[in-house]
Amino acid sequence: MHELAITEGILRIVTAHAVKADADHVTDIHLVIGDMSSFINDSIQFYFDLLSPQTVAENATLHFHRLAVRFRCWQCRHEFAPTKLDRCCPQCNALGGEVIAGKEFYVESIEVN
């Protein structure tokens, strides 16, 4: 359900930038979403379709760029990409690590005309 608030936030950011750029229409919105964030592309798209009519972002295309999760090992500082089945460090076999990528969520860029 928090995708609604997130989508409202996206629209606010996009609108502010479009106004600043003196643009009439936003054609494309590029979003970066870490694989560890719980946001679902489809629900963001759903709320976007609901909220964007009659805004500068009406009919804009959403582009979702998912970022893979990366851990830094607690023990040996090795950086690795965990999988669903294996969250152990491939170097020292310690379990898990500090999340250094995968929680991102931001508007990377917009295209206007």
Ligand SMILES: [Zn+2]
């Ligand atoms: Zn390690």
